Amino acid sequence: MSYTIKDVAKEANVSIATVSRILNGQAGYSEKTKIKVMKVIEELGYSPNAVARGLINKRTHTIGVLFPKLSSSLVTDLLDGIEKAANDNGSSVIVCHTESNGKKTMNYLQLLIEKRVDGIVFASEVLKEEYYQYVKKAKVPIVLLSTESYAFPVPYVKVNDFHAAYTAAKYLIDKGHTEIGMISGNKEDIVAGKPRIDGFRKAMADSRIVCEERNIVNSSGFGFRDGIVGLPKLIEQFPSVTAIFAASDEIAMGVLSSAYQQGIKVPEELSVIGFDNLDLAEMTIPPLTTIGQPLVKMGEVAAQILFKIFETGEIPESRIMPHKVVERLSVKERA
Amino acid sequence: MSYTIKDVAKEANVSIATVSRILNGQAGYSEKTKIKVMKVIEELGYSPNAVARGLINKRTHTIGVLFPKLSSSLVTDLLDGIEKAANDNGSSVIVCHTESNGKKTMNYLQLLIEKRVDGIVFASEVLKEEYYQYVKKAKVPIVLLSTESYAFPVPYVKVNDFHAAYTAAKYLIDKGHTEIGMISGNKEDIVAGKPRIDGFRKAMADSRIVCEERNIVNSSGFGFRDGIVGLPKLIEQFPSVTAIFAASDEIAMGVLSSAYQQGIKVPEELSVIGFDNLDLAEMTIPPLTTIGQPLVKMGEVAAQILFKIFETGEIPESRIMPHKVVERLSVKERA
DNA sequence: TATATTGAAGTAAACGTTTACGTAAAAACG
DNA sequence: CGTTTTTACGTAAACGTTTACTTCAATATA
16 A cells, blocks of 8 residues: 555665664664665655554554534533644544433443543543443543543543632622522533532522522523523513523523513623633623633643643542633623 | 453453454354353453554544634534544544644644544645645545635535525525625635625626625634624725625624624614524524525535545545525515 | 774564464265 | 365464664774
């Protein structure tokens, strides 16, 4: 097919060992032969076979990434960061799209392990026992991104959702709001759903604002639709609401759209704060005030943790990334 | 490290050839030994080494994808489709993020070729001669996605941008508009910029509507900012405008935001049609009428073309995917 | 000058598979 | 029952590298 190291060796009248040494900068050859060999490589257009290298070196310079879905700008930013860090470390990334499906996830894990990826980033989803045991048995390093495991000792990279939600609610309170509602995403989601609700509740409690059932609408997911249907529901059960904490930017966009349809002015009549700071948060009308997660950075850090593990063999600590409120125009001080 | 086929063979008292045959369903063993071997595999938790397989089979079951940027929902949808089709065909995908940088692109191509990917999807960017020659020399199948090459015989998958833009303009015209402007994206972009402008012009001409300099604002890219700055510019040079064709949904969102800031009501005072039908097009205020590209499907088709090439060795024809107008609420019939 | 050291290479084994080829026993056939 | 065919394996080479060991000449050292 294409040329091999043998072809190069033959053409240059040296042994394959010499070619290999030159290619890997390993000492043991003269400048003259190097030049000769490089010339042959150039002429032939020889490209070293990374598969063969991987076989003998037991290192593929490839990492695998598992996402529940691809078409979400949250995931995209994470991937962006991962890819960046991987590339900086001379590795490539294989993306897998699990659709939050247990069987698919297992298949992907199997695939990645058979391909002998150096490590795995598991993103935005809960690490089931089955998954954990499988990669543990295969001894492949794994790091969690934008998720966390309470049951297993796996390093993770994420923001503190409890704290971030607290910050969001507190921000609204500091703006003079007292009639504050939340549209929460899935409360069964123990890693991103529940903590945000708890953080919201805690902020309310700390400010001595009563927070009951009616303050919170639990939706099934974190999507646009959840915001669209969430707002009318919230208004129905809590008509005096003046400010809303949406558990994701997509929910917030749904709220914005729903408010617009109902003729509710944001932020004049209703303030809205989101969560994530997706790219589209600055494109909404009005531009969305939100809790920013450093998504790209988080992806980078997750990948870097993997590389650290390759180097040292030790498992580093998890990283809680800082969140911040990104002030735009969807929240107004209450008179 | 982990178990090999030899360990399995020894443990099961058979030769490695037999294990291999069982693993690949190759005939040449009895049911009894199969059961015995499978049991050993199960016990050991043996995982076949795809790297070794790749070396001997000259097939890695991996394809590479090059994107100019990752954080764009356009690219994400394409990737989604590619990944889906790849997975259906037992392959994985390596993503590369070129940032439209020639050097980075060449590095990625080199990387992918060294890793011996079975094929490459080159997306949303123009295929430079240097790129083409390099992958051609390596004899790696390549397919273009959402882009096209006039100079080289490379199969592509995309919509007909000229025709799609024509459709957009015609749609506005059919709604009774005659004062129609365009915010065009980069007109130097010969594959997506220029054809859309030409399509727009043609539709205007065919309807005997004069279309001059002032009808079109050329921006440098296809992003939100371009819409934000584009609208004021367009209004200044063409104050009577009642409808706008934005060359991308992101531009359209910029237009929407800019219009909102200036107190221009969409669609009452100004109609806007976009291009792409990104996920976020339905989340805008008002929901965006746009030209839909079947992005996920396009990704799938691109990958399938690659698999077809692997099978047949022949290069299939390019595919022009159908576009359609997705009617939402940002365009209004003119009184 | 005799010996030790260094430098520049080559040889061959190993990585974990697949597969062409060989072989012995079992089955089928006449 | 003798011969042919089939079945069920085993042996060993190959895939394209890296690298531990060798080797041989040139240089440094005593």
